[in-house]
Amino acid sequence: MKHLKVAIGVIALVITQTAAVPQASIAAENTLCGPGLGKCVGGCCSEFGHCGTTTQYCSGSQCQLDYSDSCDTQVGPGGRSTENIDRPFFGDVPYAETITECDSPGLVALTFDDGPYEYTNQLLDLLDEYKVKATFFIAGHNRGKGRIDDESTGYPRVLRRMRNAGHQLASHTWTHRNLNGVSEHVQRTEMIYNEMAFRNIFGFVPTYMRPPFLECGSSSGCIDTMEELGYHVISTNLDTKDYENDDPVLIQKSKDKFFSMQSSDETDHSYIVLAHDVHYQTVVTLAKYMIETSRERGYKLVTVGECLGDPPGNWYRLAPSRRGLDTYQEIPPANDTNQELPPVNNDTNPYTPPENDPNQELPPVNNDTNPYTPPENDPNQELPPVNNDTNPELPPVNNDTNPWTPPGNNTNPWVPPENNTNPWTPPENNTYPWTPPINNTDPGETPKLNVSTDQRCGVEHGNTTCKDSLFGDCCSYFGYW
Numbered sequence: 001m002k003h004l005k006v007a008i009g010v011i012a013l014v015i016t017q018t019a020a021v022p023q024a025s026i027a028a029e030n031t032l033c034g035p036g037l038g039k040c041v042g043g044c045c046s047e048f049g050h051c052g053t054t055t056q057y058c059s060g061s062q063c064q065l066d067y068s069d070s071c072d073t074q075v076g077p078g079g080r081s082t083e084n085i086d087r088p089f090f091g092d093v094p095y096a097e098t099i100t101e102c103d104s105p106g107l108v109a110l111t112f113d114d115g116p117y118e119y120t121n122q123l124l125d126l127l128d129e130y131k132v133k134a135t136f137f138i139a140g141h142n143r144g145k146g147r148i149d150d151e152s153t154g155y156p157r158v159l160r161r162m163r164n165a166g167h168q169l170a171s172h173t174w175t176h177r178n179l180n181g182v183s184e185h186v187q188r189t190e191m192i193y194n195e196m197a198f199r200n201i202f203g204f205v206p207t208y209m210r211p212p213f214l215e216c217g218s219s220s221g222c223i224d225t226m227e228e229l230g231y232h233v234i235s236t237n238l239d240t241k242d243y244e245n246d247d248p249v250l251i252q253k254s255k256d257k258f259f260s261m262q263s264s265d266e267t268d269h270s271y272i273v274l275a276h277d278v279h280y281q282t283v284v285t286l287a288k289y290m291i292e293t294s295r296e297r298g299y300k301l302v303t304v305g306e307c308l309g310d311p312p313g314n315w316y317r318l319a320p321s322r323r324g325l326d327t328y329q330e331i332p333p334a335n336d337t338n339q340e341l342p343p344v345n346n347d348t349n350p351y352t353p354p355e356n357d358p359n360q361e362l363p364p365v366n367n368d369t370n371p372y373t374p375p376e377n378d379p380n381q382e383l384p385p386v387n388n389d390t391n392p393e394l395p396p397v398n399n400d401t402n403p404w405t406p407p408g409n410n411t412n413p414w415v416p417p418e419n420n421t422n423p424w425t426p427p428e429n430n431t432y433p434w435t436p437p438i439n440n441t442d443p444g445e446t447p448k449l450n451v452s453t454d455q456r457c458g459v460e461h462g463n464t465t466c467k468d469s470l471f472g473d474c475c476s477y478f479g480y481w
């Protein structure tokens with residue numbers, strides 16, 4: 001099994017190095033910028049060569065990086081970079097080539113690019129109705145929609161719904177830049193920033209990606225970059241061109257294209273179909289047509305991973321570090337290439353935790369990757385001090401109030417504190433954020449909990465709760481949402 005760890009260097013801002021250029025002021029909107037005109041200091045140079053600071057100037061791939069300071073491409077999500085996570089290669093799907101079709105005939109993988117967007121929930125309703133699993137290539141900060149990990153946008157909830165329904169989530173870069181037209185530094189940043197947003201929502205990152213505009217060649221270094229980052233590069237062998245036909249009349253052209261390009265002989269053909277959930281007519285017209293036509297012709301509708309024979313456990317890799325946690329101890333990834341991921345709702349793993357259910361079951365703890373598990377009889381485990389001068393007698397043996405029996409000839413017996421059913425006490429100044437539950441001696445007394453405002457929770461973070469917060473209702477083992 002091949003392993004590769006990528007050291008990308010610290011990514012803070014993507015500022016392409018160019019020759020010195022004049023500096024255009026952004027005191028007034030629409031100051032001209034670009035080649036021969038200058039740079040928008042502190043702002044963005046739009047596709048059409050005007051300075052500004054709003055979405056129309058800074059969003060997506062239209063913002064000119066060489067003449068801007070704050071394009072969306074240059075500003076990433078919160079939290080630690082994912083650049084140094086382990087990136088082992090696993091499975092049989094190739095990493096250093098562009099994939100256009102399934103491994104076996106009779107399969108159709110419907111894919112939707114550029115979302116999530118305002119129509120994505122409607123598409124998920126349709127897929128639920130038809131019991132179809134699709135693949136979504138997610139762009140993190142395109143189309144002026146805001147960051148996908150920003151709870152105020154509603155997109156994290158859409159993505160969790162997508163994941164819980166069993167759809168495959170993959171990367172479509174951070175701001176939808178043409179990867180053949182930018183430097184290697186920007187190529188990496190487009191992937192790393194999108195990973196950080198995934199990590200902030202799920203705690204994992206995808207291993208599948210589709211390049212914007214289907215552009216990722218060898219001469220630009222893009223294929224090599226994707227291989228170093230551990231991505232399968234997915235293209236298509238059936239492009240519906242729905243982005244050209246987002247109109248109630250014109251969408252018929254995309255339906256006709258799908259009908260003519262898909263063979264009626266499912267025994268010798270398979271397809272990875274390209275469409276977009278950011279176009280309304282795709283959601284309300286084309287998607288239903290593609291599902292019904294494929295089934296009428298005998299094709300099975302699957303995710304891209306399934307169409308390539310890749311188990312769901314290979315679709316993602318763990319990225320445990322979370323944003324905003326200075327005391328968090330990063331969990332080293334397991335060396336097992338079949339590392340277990342959060343449960344997926346599929347035929348082989350039917351368990352799906354209910355969305356935002358505060359009582360949802362947590363995934364099993366892997367002691368190999370969890371930084372705290374006190375071994376049994378650990379001689380270094382700190383215990384409360386015992387004063388033998390004031391407590392010379394041994395504790396009662398085998399009675400109702402103290403069932404513990406010390407070993408024979410123990411001259412320094414430990415006496416558990418009165419009424420404490422959890423004798424372990426974390427060392428003072430412990431930076432590990434999880435705190436064992438408090439033994440409340442009054443069953444009718446409920447400690448006052450404050451709603452978290454910074455994603456931290458638990459006793460060690462001011463007795464805060466995630467319930468009714470902006471970040472979700474569940475507080476993890478590690479003291480964060």
